[in-house]
Amino acid sequence: MPHVISLSSAGRPARLLIACTTVLLVVGPTAAAPAVAADSVSYDFESPSQKLPFMAINGFGRVLVGPAPGGRPGQAARVNTPNDGRSFKSELVIKGLDAGSHRFSFANYLPGDWQERDLDTIVAQWFSTQDDGGGIKPVVALSVHGANWQLKVHWMTNGEIQETVIPLGAARPGHWNRWTFDITWSSAGRPGSLAVTRDGVTVGSHQGANNYHRGDPPHFRIGAYRPNWRPEKGPSKRVGASEAVLFIDDIAITGTAAGSRPDDIHPTAPGGTASPSESPAQSPGPAPTSSPSASSSGQSGEAPAGGDTTLGAAEHEAQSDVMPQGSAGRIGVLGGAVAGATALAGGAFVLMRRRNATHAPRRGRRRSRT
Structure with a gap:
């Protein structure tokens, strides 16, 4: 089953970051494995x-x-x-x-x-x-x-x-x-x-x-x-x-x-x-x-x-x-997979930073009202 990441909870950016980092770690060695067999x-x-x-x-x-x-x-x-x-x-x-x-x-x-x-x-x-x-x-x-x-x-x-x-x-x-x-x-x-x-x-x-x-x-x-x-x-x-x-x-x-x-x-x-x-x-x-x-x-x-x-x-x-298959094709597949996973992880990190910056002032206003 594909891994589904919910965006409805407060912890969604952190889970997205973890998921993308996991993809980055898993895809790399998986794509590199055929190098020996294909040669x-x-x-x-x-x-x-x-x-x-x-x-x-x-x-x-x-x-x-x-x-x-x-x-x-x-x-x-x-x-x-x-x-x-x-x-x-x-x-x-x-x-x-x-x-x-x-x-x-x-x-x-x-x-x-x-x-x-x-x-x-x-x-x-x-x-x-x-x-x-x-x-x-x-x-x-x-x-x-x-x-x-x-x-x-x-x-x-x-x-x-x-x-x-x-x-x-x-x-x-x-x-x-x-x-x-x-x-x-x-x-x-x-x-x-x-x-x-x-x-x-x-x-x-x-x-x-x-x-x-x-x-x-x-x-x-x-x-x-x-x-x-x-x-x-x-x-x-x-x-x-x-x-x-x-x-x-x-x-x-x-x-x-x-x-x-x-x-x-x-x-x-x-x-x-x-x-x-x-x-x-x-x-x-x-x-x-x-x-x-x-x-x-x-x-x-x-x-x-x-x-x-x-x-x-x-x-x-x-x-x-x-x-x-040639080694150039293997390198291209591996590079594309790693680059894509890196981009996803970076996007998740940016979302988490924006969320923290947005929520921080709200918490401050609630404290001032009390």
Whole structure:
């Protein structure tokens, strides 16, 4: 029941002051509580009542939950991007995170019949929507290229997009991979950092610029995206290619302290390029490697400018009510609630002062008459 404050009794201003002060004390911590929860999110696909995040689908792709393959117990999400001349992307999209530090972890599985092709299939990407609405390459993208995993990191220097490619080892179809990305986003005056582990082994790192330092903070997309299947690329990239099918599970995003990452990552040079280190030969299991090549971005395998920030006519997104909200919104709600309660308390205090000033002379006149 709402708290009703009577204005008919002599003590009404005092009770109003107490009520408003109580609101001020209660609303503050209540509004601040979601800060921790909203900065972390997880999806294990086990509960039928848990809704999926946004789905970004171009064409006739699908993201469906079903039995996990490869001897893994429970459920997993099956991602399918068919080779139908139109489809090129089927992703889950998680927005609302700030531009600080986070740990992203997830598991993925390439089926045993995965087709090796010398074109990128992006399975996870961190994408920064720009102020001008123009398309731009993802700031970080994990992909399968040929028989191997690779990571691309992008940043901007003097208006030109720069790129470094970090090899992460053999792809190993028919094997569940457990990935962890510890990312601190760079800003115009502060370098960022990135460390990648696969199955508990550090396989790559990057330190320096890892962001465009403009537009919205990077958001997270996971699924199957083939940039070279975009309609404007023409049909030649699709010839002889099978559909892209993979599985994902146990997505977890957690806010972390700036720069927190495994102790054994290789130090890297400032300015956006990773320091060279010895790279062992490809092995069936993950092995530490950090030998990127840095260049101005212009290679095939990524979305062209204008290709990935705005939704095309064929792309549709389904909203979920479990998407985390940004910290700016939380601060605005908290500030508005506290400001409103403070104003009410101040008004009650003024009413009490006026009442006392009005009643005091009356009491004096009664005494003079006696």
